[in-house]
Amino acid sequence: MDMVYLGFILMLSVFLGFELISKVPATLHTPLMSGANAISGITVVGAILAAGADLGSWATGLGALAVFFAMINVVGGYMVTDRMLSMFKKKDNSPKEKS
Amino acid sequence: MSPEIIGGIYIVTAAMFIYGLKRLGSPATAVGGNLISSVAMLIAVIVTMLSQQIVDYRWIAVAAVLGSIVGAVAARRVAMTGMPEMVALFNGSGGIASLLVGWAALYTANGEFGISSPFTLATIVLSILIGGITFTGSLVAWAKLAEKLGSGSGAFAGQRYVTLLLLAITIVCSVMIVASPAWTSPLIYVVIGLSLALGVFAVIPIGGADMPVVISLLNSYSGLAACAAGFAINNTILIVAGALVGAAGIILTNIMCRAMNRSLTNVLFSGFATSGPATKVEGEVKPITPDDAYLILEAASSVVMVPGYGMAVAQAQHVVRELGELLEANGAEVAYAIHPVAGRMPGHMNVLLAEANVPYDQLVEMDDINRRIETVDVAIVIGANDVVNPAAREDTNSPIYGMPIINVDHARTVFVLKRSMASGFSGVENPLFFGQNTRMLFGDAKASLAAVIAEFKS
Numbered sequence: 001m002d003m004v005y006l007g008f009i010l011m012l013s014v015f016l017g018f019e020l021i022s023k024v025p026a027t028l029h030t031p032l033m034s035g036a037n038a039i040s041g042i043t044v045v046g047a048i049l050a051a052g053a054d055l056g057s058w059a060t061g062l063g064a065l066a067v068f069f070a071m072i073n074v075v076g077g078y079m080v081t082d083r084m085l086s087m088f089k090k091k092d093n094s095p096k097e098k099s
Numbered sequence: 100m101s102p103e104i105i106g107g108i109y110i111v112t113a114a115m116f117i118y119g120l121k122r123l124g125s126p127a128t129a130v131g132g133n134l135i136s137s138v139a140m141l142i143a144v145i146v147t148m149l150s151q152q153i154v155d156y157r158w159i160a161v162a163a164v165l166g167s168i169v170g171a172v173a174a175r176r177v178a179m180t181g182m183p184e185m186v187a188l189f190n191g192s193g194g195i196a197s198l199l200v201g202w203a204a205l206y207t208a209n210g211e212f213g214i215s216s217p218f219t220l221a222t223i224v225l226s227i228l229i230g231g232i233t234f235t236g237s238l239v240a241w242a243k244l245a246e247k248l249g250s251g252s253g254a255f256a257g258q259r260y261v262t263l264l265l266l267a268i269t270i271v272c273s274v275m276i277v278a279s280p281a282w283t284s285p286l287i288y289v290v291i292g293l294s295l296a297l298g299v300f301a302v303i304p305i306g307g308a309d310m311p312v313v314i315s316l317l318n319s320y321s322g323l324a325a326c327a328a329g330f331a332i333n334n335t336i337l338i339v340a341g342a343l344v345g346a347a348g349i350i351l352t353n354i355m356c357r358a359m360n361r362s363l364t365n366v367l368f369s370g371f372a373t374s375g376p377a378t379k380v381e382g383e384v385k386p387i388t389p390d391d392a393y394l395i396l397e398a399a400s401s402v403v404m405v406p407g408y409g410m411a412v413a414q415a416q417h418v419v420r421e422l423g424e425l426l427e428a429n430g431a432e433v434a435y436a437i438h439p440v441a442g443r444m445p446g447h448m449n450v451l452l453a454e455a456n457v458p459y460d461q462l463v464e465m466d467d468i469n470r471r472i473e474t475v476d477v478a479i480v481i482g483a484n485d486v487v488n489p490a491a492r493e494d495t496n497s498p499i500y501g502m503p504i505i506n507v508d509h510a511r512t513v514f515v516l517k518r519s520m521a522s523g524f525s526g527v528e529n530p531l532f533f534g535q536n537t538r539m540l541f542g543d544a545k546a547s548l549a550a551v552i553a554e555f556k557s
Binding site: 002003006009010013014015016017018020021022023024025026027028029030031032033034035036037038039040041042043044045046047048049050051052053054055056058059060061062063064065066067068069070071072073074075076077078079080081082083084085086087088089090 | 116117119120121123124125126127129130132133134136137140143144147148150152153154155156158159161162163165166167169170171173174175177179182185186189190192193195196197199200202203204206218314315318321322324325326328329330331332333334335336337338339340341342343344345346347348349350351354437439444445446447449450453454456458459460462464
């Protein structure tokens with residue numbers, strides 16, 4: 001049952017992903033990719049569970065290493081995306097205006 | 100916190116990821132969208148920490164702090180021109196993280212709870228496999244982009260068969276692990292090793308000009324790896340967020356392949372090098388000096404700039420914007436036409452021009468500019484080759500035949516800024532340089548533009 005339920009989630013998410021991205025203008029493809037990349041750092045949640053759940057020293061070590069790499073992806077990815085996006089400006093807009 | 104509450108909060112964060120991605124779809128709302136997505140990540144991390152499963156925080160804290168510092172420093176320091184390399188590296192670190200989570204999940208399953216179900220084992224193997232391919236694949240992509248490796252195809256004879264053989268061995272090992280988990284420990288190292296090797300073998304034959312597609316595809320893989328890791332540890336937020344990224348990456352990959360009129364298999368399995376000899380281009384090259392270029396530009400009422408990777412290399416985006424502003428002040432209509440695969444990453448040129456404060460509503464896409472290119476007085480090609488090569492339209496023997504291009508040769512006058520007559524990244528000759536209405540402005544793009552700007556100011 002678990003498998004079916006997770007499979008449903010997977011299918012719906014994939015369709016949602018397609019819908020969300022297919023209309024994005026080319027201008028935003030780089031920030032979009034880097035922003036999506038940061039989201040893939042969600043694997044940090046799994047890494048935290050592996051590192052903190054006391055499953056033996058091997059699992060803890062692997063988990064900690066995974067936390068390290070995933071955090072690079074998450075923190076670096078979001079920051080770099082923000083840096084790129086904050087440069088996109090409309091003409092006559094003050095630089096502070098964001099939305 | 101009970102698993103029910105955590106699950107509920109995961110649903111909220113999933114909604115925030117989706118909303119954040121949606122807002123990333125327009126320049127006006129993108130900054131906010133990214134912020135929403137990052138807050139969702141923070142909430143997901145905090146909630147996970149509060150889970151009853153977590154008994155020891157020391158290692159998590161140390162690793163998280165170190166990782167955050169590395170990521171933050173890298174993100175702050177990187178130049179906008181180096182963005183494709185940076186994204187490739189971040190992507191790779193996400194991939195290795197998923198591999199490690201999958202690996203650790205194996206210990207969870209076998210160490211604590213006995214032999215897990217074949218389904219869980221299969222997803223563990225999958226997250227290791229995709230994570231490993233993403234990791235080494237991204238490293239190779241990074242090395243090619245940073246020119247630590249030759250950007251050309253690194254394939255050797257029969258390489259495709261070696262890759263297929265490795266893939267077959269990997270699949271056999273994976274099936275054996277799933278079928279009889281008792282064998283787990285030695286075979287899992289084989290799968291880890293093979294997944295790392297496969298990443299290298301998959302990316303090394305791909306030429307540098309195809310890197311935008313590869314980066315996008317690896318981005319998709321990193322999402323799929325996270326998704327597989329989510330199945331392995333039964334965690335819904337990993338599945339949802341991973342699948343979103345996986346699907347998004349596939350869509351972007353597809354858009355880029357269409358922009359080059361090539362299929363994904365074509366990009367992955369054959370470099371430009373494999374095609375037959377192209378028609379020899381002959382004709383006269385007409386060089387021009389910055390003074391003469393200035394005279395033509397001064398009289399122009401519409402100018403289109405077409406940037407390519409050469410602009411990034413010359414760091415010329417600021418002088419490009421300055422020239423654009425001078426032309427506008429002179430009464431000309433200025434637009435920046437950007438080919439979908441210009442540069443080393445989709446939209447790389449847009450980011451560089453945005454860095455130089457070019458308003459994004461002046462950036463036009465290929466189809467829009469091609470519709471009115473005949474009415475353009477001057478098209479200035481700045482360090483772009485293949486994306487403006489008319490051979491893609493006319494020469495059926497050309498390796499890039501069929502790829503949609505920006506038809507700058509239909510503009511009244513074309514300036515090509517180029518260091519020498521060397522061919523572009525794909526190594527294809529460009530008849531544009533010999534065109535009747537083409538003028539070559541030889542030299543470093545930044546220096547040439549600065550000279551034209553100096554003329555404007557005097």
